[in-house]
Amino acid sequence: MSDVRLSEPHRLRIEQVLSEALAIEDIAPSRLHEAMRYSALAGGKRIRPGLVYASGAALQIPLLPLDRIAVAIECIHAYSLIHDDLPAMDDDDLRRGLPTAHKAFDEATAILSGDALQAFAFEWLSEPIEGLRPDQQLKLIKVLSVAAGSRGMVGGQAIDLASVGLALQEQALETMHAHKTGALINACVMMPSYCSDSIDEKQRELLRRYADAIGLAFQVQDDILDVESDTDTLGKQQGADIAANKPTYPSILGMAGAKEKLRLLHQESLAALDDFGHEADLLRNIAQFIVQRIK
Template sequence: MPSPSHPTPSEILEDRLPAYRAQVEQALDRLLPGGDTLPMRLHEAMRYAVLGTGKRLRPVLVYATGEALGIPPRNLDGPACAVELVHAYSLVHDDLPCMDDDDLRRGQPTCHKAYDEATAVLVGDALQSLAFRAVADADPPLPAEARVRMLRSLAVATGSRGMVGGQALDLAAAGQPLDLAQLEDLHIHKTGALIRASVMLAAHAADDADSDTLERLDSYAKSVGLAFQIRDDILDVEGTTEAIGKTSGADARLEKATYPGLLGLQEARARGHELVQRALHNLEPFDERADCLRGIARFIVERQH
C-alpha cells in the first residue's frame, strides 16, 4: 500500500497551534502574579490584559523556530512568554487615550476602560519588566551566553530602535503622506521588530546555529512581520469589529498611513503574498522541521482576524 502523504505546512500548523497556544497560556498563568497578591488591582489588571485572549502568534513563532532548530518547546517557555508579555504591554499602552484611544481590544474592553488609565500605564510598565525576567529566569535554565544574546535582542526590539520607536513614528505620521519606503520603515519598527525578535530569541537559544541560518531566519521574520501588518491594514478596512476583536475602521479615523490607503486593496494583497514568497524562499535550505514556520507565513496573509 502507498505510504500516506506528508502533511502540508498549513496542516502541520493547524495541528501545532492548539498545543503551542495552550503551552504558552499555562506558562503565562504560572508567571503572572495572582490577582490575590498585593497590589491586587494591578495584578488582576495584568492578568486581564494577558490571559485568555489573542492569537499568540509571537510565542507560536518562538516554538516553531525552535522546532526548525531541534529545540524542545519546553526549553522555550521563557522567551515565548517574554514576547507575548511585551506584545500585551504594547497593546495596553497603544490603546490609551493619549495614543490610539481605543475602547475594544481582543473582543473585550481595553485595559484602561476595564480599570482606569493610571492602572493601564502601570500594567504596561509591569508587563515589560516581567518579560525580561521571563528570559533571565528561564526554566529550564539557558546558558548564560544565550540569555545575554536573547535579552539584548529583546531590548533592541522593544526600545526606541524597535517597537517604541515605531509607535513614535506612527503617531508623528498621522495625517501625513508617506511613500512605500517610509511606511515599511515605520512597520519594520512598530510591528516587525517584535516578530523578528520572536524568531531570533529561539535562534539564539540554539548553540549550533551558524551565521547563514541566523541570517535566513531573520530575513524570514522580517518578511512575515511586514506581511502581518499588511493583512492587519486590510482587515481594518474589510473586517468587522466582531471578527477582528477591535474597532474596525480605526486607521481611517486616526488618519493613519496604511498599505491599502497607499497601494489600494488589490496591490496591498499582492504585496503581502510577495513577502510570504520571500519568507518561504529563505526557508528553502531547511528540512521538514521548518514546516510550521512555512505554515505561519501562509496563515499570516490568509487569517480573518
C-alpha cells in the same frame, strides 16, 4: 478567505505557562496583578509565542528555554497593546473583543499594568534557564531589549504617531512597520537561535529574511482587514486607521496593490525556508496563517 489554525498544542502551552508565570490576584497589589492578567491572558492569536515554538522546532531547541522566551515576548506584546490603546495613543475601547485595559480598570491602572508586564518580561528572562549558559541568556535579553525599545517597537509607535495625516511614501511606511510590528516578530524567530551553539550564521540569516517578510506581511494584512472586515470579527474597531487618518498600505498602493504586496511577501517568507526541511513546517504554516487570517 478562510482562517488557518495555529498549532493548538503550542497555543495551549503558552496559555498555561503564561498563567503560571504571572502573579495571581491574591498577591498584593491585587488590582494591579488582576489588570496584568486581564490583558496578558485575554486570548488573541498568540502568533508571537507560536513563532518562538516554531522557530525552536526548526532548530531543535528544547521546550523549556522556548517557554521562557515565549512568556517574555507575550508580556512585552501585552504591555504594548495596553499602552497603544490609551487615550494619549490610539484611544481604543475594544481589544480582542473585550474592553481595553483602561476601560476595564482605569487609565492609571492600565499604564501601571503595562509597565509591570514590561519589567516582568526581563525578570523572567534573567532567572536561571535550564540548558542555557548565562552568556546565552544575556544575548536573549539584549535581543528583546533592542526589539522592544527606541530602535524597535517603541520607536515604531513614535513614528506612527508622528505620521498621522501625512502622505507617506511606501518606503517610509515600511520603515515604520519594520520597527512597530516587525521588530518583535523578528525577535520571536531569532531568539531561539541563540539557545544553541550549533546554529550557524547562514541559518540565522535565512530565519531573519523569513521574519522580516512575515513581519511586514502581518501589517499589510492588518491594513487590508481594517478596510474589508468588521468590528465583531476583528475584536477591535474596524476602520480605526482610516478614521485616525493614518497612512496604510491600501491608502498608498490601493487595495489591489496591497494584496499583491501581501502575496509577494508570503512567497519571500517561504523562499527563505527552502534550505530547511519538514522541521520548519510550523514556520511555513504560520506564514500562511498570517496572510489568510480574518482577524
